[in-house]
Amino acid sequence: MLSVSKDMASGDAIDADSTQLEYVRRRHWGRYIASAVILAIVVYIGLAFAHGQIEWTYVARFLTAKSILTGLVNTIVMTVLAMALGIALGVITAIMRLSTNPVLQTVAQAYVWLFRGTPVILQLLLWFNLALVFPSIGAPGLFEFRTVDIMTPFLAALLGLGINQGAYTSEVVRAGLLSVDTGQYEAAKSIGMPRLQALRRVILPQAMRVIVPPIGNELVGMVKLTSLASVIQYAEMLHNAENIYYANARVIELLMVAGIWYLVVVTVLSFMQSRVERFYARGAGRASGRQ
Amino acid sequence: MNLVTQKETTNMSSIVRAVDVRKSYGDFKALQGITLDVPKGEVLCVVGPSGSGKSTFLRCINQLEEINDGALWVNGERVGYRRVGNKLYALSEKQAARQRLATGMVFQRFNLFPHKTVLENVIEGPVQVLKRRRSEAVEEARTLLERVGLGHKCDAFPVELSGGQQQRVAIARALAMHPQLMLFDEPTSALDPELVGEVLAVMRDLAKTGMTMIVVTHELGFAREVANRIVFMDQGQVVESGTPEQVLSNPQHRRTQDFISAVLS
Numbered sequence: 001m002l003s004v005s006k007d008m009a010s011g012d013a014i015d016a017d018s019t020q021l022e023y024v025r026r027r028h029w030g031r032y033i034a035s036a037v038i039l040a041i042v043v044y045i046g047l048a049f050a051h052g053q054i055e056w057t058y059v060a061r062f063l064t065a066k067s068i069l070t071g072l073v074n075t076i077v078m079t080v081l082a083m084a085l086g087i088a089l090g091v092i093t094a095i096m097r098l099s100t101n102p103v104l105q106t107v108a109q110a111y112v113w114l115f116r117g118t119p120v121i122l123q124l125l126l127w128f129n130l131a132l133v134f135p136s137i138g139a140p141g142l143f144e145f146r147t148v149d150i151m152t153p154f155l156a157a158l159l160g161l162g163i164n165q166g167a168y169t170s171e172v173v174r175a176g177l178l179s180v181d182t183g184q185y186e187a188a189k190s191i192g193m194p195r196l197q198a199l200r201r202v203i204l205p206q207a208m209r210v211i212v213p214p215i216g217n218e219l220v221g222m223v224k225l226t227s228l229a230s231v232i233q234y235a236e237m238l239h240n241a242e243n244i245y246y247a248n249a250r251v252i253e254l255l256m257v258a259g260i261w262y263l264v265v266v267t268v269l270s271f272m273q274s275r276v277e278r279f280y281a282r283g284a285g286r287a288s289g290r291q
Numbered sequence: 292m293n294l295v296t297q298k299e300t301t302n303m304s305s306i307v308r309a310v311d312v313r314k315s316y317g318d319f320k321a322l323q324g325i326t327l328d329v330p331k332g333e334v335l336c337v338v339g340p341s342g343s344g345k346s347t348f349l350r351c352i353n354q355l356e357e358i359n360d361g362a363l364w365v366n367g368e369r370v371g372y373r374r375v376g377n378k379l380y381a382l383s384e385k386q387a388a389r390q391r392l393a394t395g396m397v398f399q400r401f402n403l404f405p406h407k408t409v410l411e412n413v414i415e416g417p418v419q420v421l422k423r424r425r426s427e428a429v430e431e432a433r434t435l436l437e438r439v440g441l442g443h444k445c446d447a448f449p450v451e452l453s454g455g456q457q458q459r460v461a462i463a464r465a466l467a468m469h470p471q472l473m474l475f476d477e478p479t480s481a482l483d484p485e486l487v488g489e490v491l492a493v494m495r496d497l498a499k500t501g502m503t504m505i506v507v508t509h510e511l512g513f514a515r516e517v518a519n520r521i522v523f524m525d526q527g528q529v530v531e532s533g534t535p536e537q538v539l540s541n542p543q544h545r546r547t548q549d550f551i552s553a554v555l556s
Binding site: 181183184186187188189190191192193194195197201202205206280282283284 | 353354355384385387388389391392394395396398400402403404405406407408415416419420421448449450461464465468
């Protein structure tokens, strides 16, 4: 007992030496151990893949094959365009949904209901086969086209993916708009802004902080969703990879090639997302929200 | 401004005229027949217990709420309507926004735009709504911020300011629109006690310039000193109205007496 109280006295008492004491940082032993275990597992899996029945020379050879690179470009182009269409439709739909106009509200709700409620592969096939319903498109007397001529795989994929994406994105945007304090609408009104101007100048820029992370999520999803467009003969990367392995039977190697490229694209996009997030964190005090 | 509204304006010296204004939310009657005139240049303080309808009345003047019954004029125009002949046409979104330009509003929770700097907050209205030249707006905004003692904070973001400083920026933002009338909705209620004084000082200065002001407040000291007239509201009605001396020192109604003694104790 005596020794314990002596220890405490020397530890807690404010003595002349207390300014000389050394600070020792907390040691996170658990982190060191976990890192070692994880590293071991990763090395093990890596070695297994390296020595498995995968011909890595084929992977390396086809990584930069012309057909694969064309497919990669097509994938990126489709991702960007479909997502742009999706975001535009999403913003418009969210604003319609939150308006006081019952017609706009109903149209927005019906759009989300219809396109979220059906598989995107069905929508792709419907757009591609639109000629079954509308043999020709145009303004009577002015111009008219045969639908089969216009509805290329590219256009069908863009409409199918973009319009489907818009239905999902609208809910993300709506959540963002609802997250902004109503006092901000009132302040914008009080300086004479009509609703749309208030949305554009005051509400949306603040909603972006909430909107960007899930949109980034959807963008990454879109990179891979474009592979569905292979069913309507759009020459995106997976479609081209398939065409190659139908010929040479190197299935897993070509899927590896596609997988590597998808990872590269997603990595670049994730980096861009963090830049965008930093931009919209302006004035928010804490940028990262780490807890 | 068409002929009809101009004629109406010249007939009225009041900036705000309320006749039997009623407003309810479902079964709750927030305003039960408010009749009130606010002449140009008056500083009117509205006091009363919470839930008495003071803020609701203020919000009706600025069309943040729609009245259910009665009539309300601001600056000679029927709030929310446009008179042509003997008909009142409900205003469109854009027309309502234009009508709101007559009033500036300062909120309890400041409501500065957090993604914009102090200067950007103040020039937002002049540049985006009034379509004034940016350089001109910036110059005037700097003068206004100087006037509220924040000339050195132009490039700060709202989050970097104290509550009192934010509220002073909010006042500058409202003044930048050159309103005929300033509405203050409990401007010091969300402030730490030591920051109340700096905001009241700015409002006192503003009152001296002859600005018409309606101030919903619990600061009876400020009301006594600055107000031309005090209105005491309770349960959606104006209970008592008069000079600060009359209402605060010699209240006639029981409810007013109770409220004042409760606040002062």
